[in-house]
Amino acid sequence: MQEVHIDLGARSYAIHIGSGLLARLGNYLKEFRFTPRVLLVTNPVVGSLYGEAATAALENAGFEVLRAEIPEGEEYKSLVTAEKLYDLAYTRELDRRSPVVALGGGVVGDLAGFVAATYLRGVPFVQVPTTLLAQVDSSVGGKVAVNHPRGKNIIGAFYQPRLVLADLDVLKTLDPREVRAGLAEVIKYGVIADGDFFAWLEENLERLLALEAGPLARAVAASCRIKARVVQEDETEQGRRAILNFGHTLGHALEALTGYTTYRHGEAVAIGMAAAARLAAALGMLPESSAARLVNLIRRAGLPVDMPPELPTGDLLASMRRDKKVLAGRLTFVLPVEIGRVEIVRDVPEEAVERVLRLCRNQG
Ligand SMILES: NC(=O)c1ccc[n+]([C@@H]2O[C@H](COP(=O)([O-])OP(=O)(O)OC[C@H]3O[C@@H](n4cnc5c(N)ncnc54)[C@H](O)[C@@H]3O)[C@@H](O)[C@H]2O)c1
Ligand SMILES: O=C(O)C(=O)C[C@@H](O)[C@H](O)[C@H](O)COP(=O)(O)O
Numbered sequence: 253m254q255e256v257h258i259d260l261g262a263r264s265y266a267i268h269i270g271s272g273l274l275a276r277l278g279n280y281l282k283e284f285r286f287t288p289r290v291l292l293v294t295n296p297v298v299g300s301l302y303g304e305a306a307t308a309a310l311e312n313a314g315f316e317v318l319r320a321e322i323p324e325g326e327e328y329k330s331l332v333t334a335e336k337l338y339d340l341a342y343t344r345e346l347d348r349r350s351p352v353v354a355l356g357g358g359v360v361g362d363l364a365g366f367v368a369a370t371y372l373r374g375v376p377f378v379q380v381p382t383t384l385l386a387q388v389d390s391s392v393g394g395k396v397a398v399n400h401p402r403g404k405n406i407i408g409a410f411y412q413p414r415l416v417l418a419d420l421d422v423l424k425t426l427d428p429r430e431v432r433a434g435l436a437e438v439i440k441y442g443v444i445a446d447g448d449f450f451a452w453l454e455e456n457l458e459r460l461l462a463l464e465a466g467p468l469a470r471a472v473a474a475s476c477r478i479k480a481r482v483v484q485e486d487e488t489e490q491g492r493r494a495i496l497n498f499g500h501t502l503g504h505a506l507e508a509l510t511g512y513t514t515y516r517h518g519e520a521v522a523i524g525m526a527a528a529a530r531l532a533a534a535l536g537m538l539p540e541s542s543a544a545r546l547v548n549l550i551r552r553a554g555l556p557v558d559m560p561p562e563l564p565t566g567d568l569l570a571s572m573r574r575d576k577k578v579l580a581g582r583l584t585f586v587l588p589v590e591i592g593r594v595e596i597v598r599d600v601p602e603e604a605v606e607r608v609l610r611l612c613r614n615q616g
């Protein structure tokens with residue numbers, strides 16, 4: 253078992269990474285001063301696989317479990333779904349120390365976290381991430397949100413969990429497409445913060461795609477450590493935290509413009525990272541060979557690197573102009589300057605962005 257600590261003063265917490273953790277969920281929760289009624293939020297897929305195990309673990313430790321299933325899919329990460337959870341929490345009289353436990357991927361985690369942050373102005377929140385993406389990224393760092401129909405994560409908060417339990421065993425039931433989507437965010441960490449980790453990923457990609465236990469544990473822990481370091485430095489994204497948004501300026505635009513149903517989040521980020529690398533190369537900030545190295549790793553992971561031809565450039569630019577990183581209307585990108593280091597660049601010339609979007613469409 254590995255533990256990564258995230259040090260945020262009164263909001264500090266531990267991320268536990270290992271095998272067999274789900275069965276110990278109740279024991280972990282007993283360490284806190286929670287009241288016995290737990291709102292366990294999941295979806296039908298994860299609920300049918302792991303709902304019983306989570307419920308039993310909580311009940312054996314003396315908790316009473318209210319299980320809520322939200323529909324499957326990114327398009328349900330919405331205020332409408334959140335409202336249904338508020339109704340349940342109110343009807344079943346959850347109090348200020350009743351924990352909300354998110355059992356699922358990033359959709360369940362972001363939504364349940366948003367409900368936990370806002371119900372009674374905040375109740376305790378626990379993350380039990382069940383996708384690779386959620387274990388390496390969304391369960392850590394306290395960004396919780398729902399989507400606006402036109403903008404990704406537009407309604408949200410910074411609200412840290414009290415505990416993260418990343419049980420690696422549950423990843424065995426993931427669809428391979430979800431493993432690949434999770435790897436996109438893992439690759440992101442290499443590019444933004446650690447060139448050696450990136451090189452290790454190049455060496456170990458096939459073992460990760462096969463979910464080999466050793467490399468998997470190492471990749472999850474390394475990713476969480478990098479994210480913890482960035483979040484500790486800038487919890488509410490006043491500046492540096494935006495590096496975690498590498499690939500997301502275009503990625504989020506692609507998700508929103510396709511109604512949140514075409515791309516997995518990791519796939520949209522993969523296209524966004526490839527475009528950002530090409531843009532950095534076009535601006536002379538990154539050697540072409542480094543951009544090619546990144547594009548090549550993304551491709552090897554079975555992820556897309558090109559834009560769909562049917563999305564108009566104007567719509568993409570308009571959506572990117574509404575990105576949360578934008579200040580005073582200036583298009584903002586996180587651009588690599590080498591593998592392992594990125595810069596936050598404002599005022600990227602629109603013609604350069606347009607050129608790269610065209611290039612991304614033409615690659616086939
Ligand atoms: N808060 C953050 O910092 C942050 C970071 C990255 C991504 N996100 C958000 O996370 C979301 C994407 O998360 P995701 O990629 O986990 O997608 P997801 O939550 O939709 O899960 C992907 C799929 O895997 C299924 N699933 C989950 N666990 C499973 C398991 N163990 N076995 C079998 N199937 C399982 C789900 O039912 C779903 O079909 C997006 O909304 C994105 O914006 C948030
Ligand atoms: O934790 C962060 O900070 C991130 O940017 C991580 C991203 O992978 C994640 O997709 C996040 O939800 C995006 O944040 P947003 O502020 O652009 O909505």
Ligand SMILES: [Zn+2]
Nearest residue numbers: 437500517521
């Ligand atoms: Zn992301």
